[in-house]
Amino acid sequence: MSYFHALSLSTPMLSRTITRSAKRSFSTSTAAINRCIVYAQNGDPTQVLTAVTYPKLPSPSPNTVNLKFLLSPINPADVNTIEGVYPSKPTHTSNLNTSGLGSKNEPVFVGGNEGLAQVIEVGEGVEGLQKDDWVVMDRPQLGTWSTSRNVPSHGIIRLPATGLTEAHGATMTVNPTTAYNMLNGFVELQEGDWVIQNGANSAVGQLVIQIAKERGLNTINFVRSRADMNPLVQHLERLGATKVLTYDDLNDKSLRGQIKEWTGGKDIRLALNCVGGEPTTAMAKLLGQDAHLVSYGAMSKKPLSLPTSLHIFKNLTSHGFWQTNWSKTHSRTEKEGLIAKLAEMMKEDTIKAPEHTIVTIGAQQSDEEATAKIRDLFAEMAEGKFGKKILLKLEDTAT
C-alpha cells in the first residue's frame, strides 16, 4: 500500500459516504486502513472492548500531527480506566466513522494510555517534529491502542535518542518516569545513600533498582517470599539490587541490626511503597530521621497505617506519587529533559526493557476476530496468566 494512495482515499467526502455495513466490508479493503480498540461504556474489559475499523486519517489540522502507533502496552491501570474506576478519564471520540461505533451518534473511548508512535504527517505550525520521528505520549489517555491517531503536537514528546528498541520506547512514559521521579523528587540523595522499597519485582520496582544503581545508590528490596527465592534474587541482583529480602524478614528482630551493619549506621531517608498494609508499616519503622515514604501503589489493597510517633518524633513525611499528576505540574522543558535522560539510559542498556510478550492484531483479521482476540487477552490477564508486560501491535487493516 502506497502512502499516497491511502491518503487519497481518506478525503472527507469519501468518508461521509461510508455506512456501517460498508465500513465492515472495508476492513479488508484498501479504503479503511485503521483499527483501534474502543469501548462505548465503562465495564469489564472482556465485555466492553471492541475492535473498530475506520478510514485513513485526513491530513492533520494546524498544530496537530498524525501518528502511526508502533507498539502500545496494556498496563494494569488501563483495566481500571476501562472499568471506570481510575481517576484519569479519557474523553469521547466521535470522529472515527460517520456512522456506527466511533461516530457522533455512537461516541467511544479509544483504549490505551502509553505507546510508541511514529510521525506520519505534520500539520501546519508544528515545530520540532518531522515525518518518521519516534514519539511518546505526554498526555494521558490519548488512545494508543490504534493503528493511527491525530493528536495535538504538544500532546507528544519526540524521542531524542536513536538506537532504542520499540519495546523500550513503548514502555517509557509510565514506569521509568515514575521510578526516576520518585528517586529524585523527594529527598536529595548522594552516592552511597540507601533506598528501601517493597514490591521490588514490580515493573517500577525493577526500574528503581536499575536507576538507583546507575546513580550509585544502594537499594534494600522487599519481595514476597516463595518456595525457591534464588531465581528472583539473582534476577534482581543482576539488575543492580544491593540487598533482597522478603516481607517475612520484616518480622525478624535481628533485621534492624543487620541493616545498620549494611548501611554503616547511615539513616535511610527514602522508602518506596506499592504494597500498603503491615509490611509497609514495618518498612517505615526502618527509616531514619526526616525520611520520606512515597507510595505509588497498594497491591495488598490494605491502607497505609503508620504510628503517629513516626510522623511527630522522626519527622517522617508520607507522600503519594502519580506520574499523571507530575506531568500536569511540570514544564515541557522538564518533561523533555526527563525523556531524554531515560532514552539515554535505555540506549546504554542501563535500563533494560521489561520482559514482554508482543500480541499482534493482524491486518487480515476481521473486527470480529480482533474483538474476540482482545477480549480473550484481557480474560487471560485477569487470570494472571501473563507474568510479562503485554505490548499490543495493531497492523493496518489494508495490506
Place this chain on the structure above:
Amino acid sequence: MSYFHALSLSTPMLSRTITRSAKRSFSTSTAAINRCIVYAQNGDPTQVLTAVTYPKLPSPSPNTVNLKFLLSPINPADVNTIEGVYPSKPTHTSNLNTSGLGSKNEPVFVGGNEGLAQVIEVGEGVEGLQKDDWVVMDRPQLGTWSTSRNVPSHGIIRLPATGLTEAHGATMTVNPTTAYNMLNGFVELQEGDWVIQNGANSAVGQLVIQIAKERGLNTINFVRSRADMNPLVQHLERLGATKVLTYDDLNDKSLRGQIKEWTGGKDIRLALNCVGGEPTTAMAKLLGQDAHLVSYGAMSKKPLSLPTSLHIFKNLTSHGFWQTNWSKTHSRTEKEGLIAKLAEMMKEDTIKAPEHTIVTIGAQQSDEEATAKIRDLFAEMAEGKFGKKILLKLEDTAT
C-alpha cells in the same frame, strides 16, 4: 529577705560545707532558698518525683543567666518524660547540692520543660537581657519546676511585650507555637480558606481556632460527642470556631455536601490531627487536592490509617509536627519573631490564656510535704481530675 543577703550566702566555699542533713535544716532557713522537683530515675511520677531544697545560686558564669521561675506548667508530655518514654530526654543535674539528691553522687533530672521566668542576674558577655526581664525557654527540658536555675543565655528568649499575664507567659512555648507553626508551615493559606481539625477542644486545638480566626481563616472543628454539646460548642464558637462537629457526624453521608455548601466548594487543604484512628481517616477524606494532614498527637492511641489512593490520586501529604524539632531546625531570629508575634496576640487578647489552676508549693512547706503534694497532684491528674492546665508556682523556701 534581701537579694544581697541571699547572694552572699551562696559562695562556693559555703555550699561545699553543706551536708545532706544540714541541707534539710536549711529548708526553712534563709540559707537554702531554692527548691525544685526532681527524679533520680524514670518511673511513675507519683513514685519518683521528689522536692529538693538547695542553696542560693552562685553568680552566673559568663554567657549564662540566673532565672527565678514565676510559673511553670505541667504538660502531658512531662509525664511521658518522667516515665522515660518521651523522645526528648533531660540531662542530669549534679550541682544542686554537694551531697544527697542533686549532688555528684546522686545526680537527678529536674522536672519541667516550659515556664515563665524573670532574670535575676546576668553573667558576663550576655547581650540583650537584663535584670527583671521576663523570659521563656528556648531549649527543652531546662528544669522549669524550680525556684531558680542557672541557664545558658541562648537557651532562653526575652518576652518583648509587656502587659502579659503570668499564665500567658508560662504557656507560650509549647502549645501556641505548635498551633501557629502548623497553620503557617505546611500550606500557604489565604484569608477565607478553610482548615479542618480534630481534638478541637485540646489546648492546641483551641489555640488553632483563635490564631485561625485572627488570620481570617475558617475552621471546621471536630470534638467527641457528649450528652450536652451546647456548653462546648458555645465555648469554641466564642474563641472563633466557624463550625463545630462531632466524630459521629463523620459517619453522616450528608456531611460532604454540607461542608461543600459551607466552603462554597473550595478545597480544604490543611487538616490538623491529634487523635488518629478512624475519625482521622474520615477527616482526611474530606480534604481536597494537594492537601496536607499534619499530626501532632495520637490521643486515641490508634495509628494513622490512610487509603493509599488519597496519597496517589489526591496528592495528600501526611506530616508530623513537633515543636521541639521546629526549635532545633529554626534560627534564633525566627524563634524570637515567633515569640514576639504570639506575645502581641496575647497582649491584644487574640489568644486567651488557657483555663488553668495554679498550684503553689509554699515556702513554709518542708521538702517532705512538698513531695507529698506534688505526688498527690500527679495522682489526681492521672485520674483525670483536672480539666484545666496546672501551673506550678514554687515559692523560695527562705521567706
